[in-house]
Amino acid sequence: MTSTFLPDKRSGPDTAPPAPAGGPAPGRARRRVLHWLTAVSFQVPALALFGLLVLLPMLFALYASFFRWGGFGMPSDSIGADNFTRLFDDPVFLGDLWRCLVLVVFSLALQLPFALAMAVLLNQRLRGRAFYRMLFFAPYILSEVITGILFSMIFAPDDGLADHVLGGVGLDGIGGEWFSDPSTVMATVFLVMMWKYFGFHMMLYLAGLQSIPAELTEAAIVDGAGPWQRFRNVTLPLLAPTLRISVFLSVIGSIQLFDLVWVITAGGPDHHSETMAITMFQYGFKRYQVGYASAISVVIFGISLVFALAYQRFVLRRDLEGATTTMRGGGQ
């Protein structure tokens, strides 16, 4: 079908074929160096900015993490890997890891399925769907600070909107301390995260849904598949690449969570909503244990990187293989 030879292109009879590249070997070598220099010169501004303000600070954090250091002058009191061993004995940091895991599980079990359900719903022809899309996505645009303050007032104990609404429908028992009770703070933080971020995942899914060819769904209808079967056997497999990306972004977001929680609770009460980044911030900017804080930075980056590499290796790779293996495997 597709011909590679298109004679009716604009090339008139008078355009001579380009002169054969090359010539004598030294000239070619010089030209290659010149070509390389041209290509790299376009990279210089980006490399300078990135090297100075992203790579250098990260390398410096790695260096400083091997010192006991208050953040002034150059680090001199080398203590080997003590900061790292201390980190994994620190109950607050171990708690951070646990809370991170909890948030990841909550996100995967509640937030993303909810976002998917809303995306499927809003992918149909419904009155007002443009409005709902816009409304559900709008919180994503707001800054974490504004969202955080808004909800710290809505969930204000006894006096906030949440308690008034629950009281109004006779559910006073559920309301209460919200962010100031150690047993409810994480659940409340998660509610706010869901309010703010589910719309983003929904938009990703909507973009993915729209790229599914309508013929496939129509073919499934012709074959007598019901709505659930169509979703399970057509939509979901074709949406898998989008889902994997969304899971990835959600996990990385949970690992690096800072602004929202910092504004609402600053990690309290008594560390019960603290995240790794908040612990780092506390040590680095409040207690001036910069060496230790750098070690936390390094560990957060290390966890992100290991997760990213493993995810790419074991999960995202399937996006490439899947296309061939599922074809061969038939309807598994």
Place this chain on the structure above:
Amino acid sequence: MTIGQKRRGRSLPLHVVLVAVGAVMGVPLLYAVFSGFKSTDQLSRNPIGLPDPWVSSNYTGILGSGDFWRMLGNSTLIAVGTTVLVVAVSALAAFSFARFAFRGREALFTLFTMGLMFPFAVAVLPLFLLLRSMDLLDNPLGVILPQAAFGLPMTIVILRGFFREIPAELEEAATLDGCGPFGFFWRILLPMARPALGTVSVLAVVGSWNNFLLPLLVFSQPDWWTIPVGVQQFQGQYSSDTARVFAYLVLAMVPALAFYSVAERQLVGGLTAGATKG
């Protein structure tokens, strides 16, 4: 029973779900708007109902003071500066990645994409120390430069994908007409890439507008505070005057929401492109 009736009957529960979710999403925002129109006294007596009487002094008071406008100006200046810098620098790099084959290209590109993993909150401590030693504290460049640097990976990834799709024949034609690489980039590629440039610019503006941690650390003086920093400080200062804080929150939301309503297409397109190509 016609198909139309059938569809309407089936879609009723869906509408109920949408209205319920829409209420959960919208009520916090409306609550803030209405609370801003009450006095704090009225807010504690009448937390849920409509304002009675409507008090506009919270809003007018904030709009009448110079502080709010100054922060709006600061946020705008920093967002524009960041965007111009990151888009210009990324476009050059993305052009080189997309249109040249050169030794070390893949390694370099991997280095930049690894930058997607460098989270701001994690790098902020060494970054702060670096800015301090470069004497960039209390200077807008102390926020603009790092924001641009951290925006590079995403911007380069998106622009590279776009530049690649521009047909090679155009470049050959330009070269035959005597265009050097920069001439092609400047006179042909950039004008053609306007939609993609719009998308990455919108992303950069939103990222800069909402950034909190870096301006909080860099600006110790209120003169340079941006909106997120100002909101947090305002809440600390007037925490007992709840209604006024609500008014402030609402006014702080307006620019972002207005920008979203204007640039919705670029924003959503950019986020989905960034996520799938990143």
